[in-house]
Amino acid sequence: MFELSRDSHQPLVDQICERVTQLVRDGQLPAGARLPSIRKLARQVGASPFTVVDAYDRLVARGLIEPHAGRGFFVTQRLLSAPLAAIEALPELGSDALELARQCLQQRGDVIAAGSGFLPESWLLEAGSAGVLTRLVRGRRTRPWLPCPAEGLGELREQIAARLLQHGIAAPAANIVTTYGASHAFDLLARILLSPGDAVLVEDPGYFVLFEQLRAHHVRLIPVPRHADGPDLAALEAAARAHRPRAFFMQTLVHNPTGSSADPAHCHRILSLAEQFGFALVEDDVYGDLYAGSAVRLAQIDALRHVIYVGSYTKLIGPALRVGFIAADAALIAQLVQRKVLSVLSGSTLLESYVSEVLDTGRYRRHVEHTRARLARLRRDTRAALASAGIEFEPAPGQGIFLWGRVPESAPVDELVRRARAHSILLARGSLFSAAQGCRQWLRFNVAHSNSPPLVQFLRESLRAA
Known part of the structure; x- marks a missing residue:
């Protein structure tokens, strides 16, 4: 059925829950599918029956499976009802930037998070573990419960x-201040610069979140078209003039949402x-690490004369690790340090020590x-699967987490996003970006x-019917 990793820091019971959910x-x-009996699954995965009982109990509590007396455990027939009710309780899933951001942060296991901005939980566990926290508490490094310097952990x-x-x-280090992720960095910069x-x-x-942050500061957003090789230079110059x-x-490298990266010639001209x-x-x-x-970055060429460089470890280590920097x-x-003190006082020694340990x-x-x-x-595989369903892509392959796909004109995207809700699918409409x-x-x-096969099948059927 599946294999468990004995080398993983993730407990076996959590691995079983995660694999079955997937x-x-x-x-x-x-x-309605029947799961293996407790003893059979224990033999298959090499775990104790008590571990499987614990995993099944958790899956029952989550509403993913249900016990039938004398017959075993079955995938619940009402699987879509819980996430669908949760989704429909919202005004419009993904209809605005803040709602999409909230849904991305939820990381529900029973929703296909095609529009999410985060990596799957199982991917993130590879970067850190409970062992990191243990070393922080027992080691000789900075004690994580003490106050953090305003500029960040040295x-x-x-x-x-x-x-x-x-x-x-x-x-x-004197030219660096830590933040609670990149979003906090953008907010600090907006408060000082704008x-x-x-x-x-x-x-x-x-x-899209940056747009909402800037609008909250009552500035005028001037859009510059982004292409596969970077911003449109003619449009940039015209807007500046x-x-x-x-x-x-x-975003110079691995652009969100297109996955494109600006070439060196564009960087120099910008x-x-x-x-x-x-x-x-x-x-x-x-x-950028992806x-x-x-790679050529603006800050690399400019030496921080006109460039303010923002980085973060949240996307790759984990959403809960809100650690970024400027x-x-x-x-x-x-x-920035003064503004940081006035807004959040200081960072978290625990979070910054954790990131420091993972780096070290x-x-x-x-x-x-x-x-x-x-x-x-x-x-490559995802792009091919989505293309087979009717999604169109630009020739440049791009890199990183995101694909930017075009839906044929015959299928209005707003309606597609609404219909996806009934299938517990989170889609991110392009107009938000x-x-x-x-x-x-x-x-x-x-x-x-x-x-995911259900996502591809949904798109294929929806686009054919349009």
Whole structure:
């Protein structure tokens, strides 16, 4: 039925629950299917009957399976009722950016999270474990329950500086401040750099949560079309000349939602325009570690003169590990530290120590390499599966977590997203990723969640019927 990993730090009972949930979600165990008896499954996976009893009890409590007296355990016939009720209780699943963000954070095992921004839970467990926490408590390093310096844990900032230097970015620890993830970093920067009414350039399509954060600061969003090789340079120059923007927020590598990366020529020209028109460049490199090959970043070329560099470990280590950072010139860092104290007082020594330990032991490097290779394989398979269902893609393959697919004009995306709810499928409509409210026939797919047979079948049937 499946195998358990004896080398994993994940308890066997959790592995059984996760594997059964995955089989049900993927349609390999349909509603009404009978599960192996307790003793049979124990023999198959090499676990004790008590472990299987514990796992089955948990799955029953979650409503995934149900016991039938004298007959065994069966996949519940009402499998879709619970998630469907939860979804329909919402005003419109995925109809606006904040609602989509909330749904992505829930990570429900009984919903196909095709539109999610996060990796599956089982992937994230590879980077850290309970053993990391044990070493933090018993080791001689910074005690995790003590207050954290406002600028961030010293040893972590030193590690970040060393990693940046490997990317060709000279940013000593004094030029780095830690944050509660990239979203906190963007909010701090907006509070310092921007005033109501300022023009701010953003990529279109781009990161939908960033758009909402900037709108909350009452600035004017000026969209710049994003192509496979980077932002449209002619449009960027025209927007800079017409609006005299205060800043340009840009993802150089492994762009969300398209998976594209800007080439070196674009990077040099963008820096030239920033100098000519006097706007700050906020480089969002949250997914940069997933880039395969020799990368060129804006901060690498600019040496933090016009570039403010934002990174995060949340996406790859785990959503609960809200640890990001900003690298910038010393004067801006001083302002950011003051603003951070006024907003959240300080960071978390526990979270920052955890990330520091994962970096120090080499776990993060190995995890990134494995995840990068895994995503590349799955990206090809997922793209082919979605294309067979009728989703159209640009020729450039891209990299990373996301695929940016176009739905034929005959199938309105809003209706497709609504119908997906009835099948417990979370889709992310393209218009959310467009500051100009364009991209209405596009969807963002998370490759780690979108190779599911029920999803592909739903799309195939929906697009054929349109």
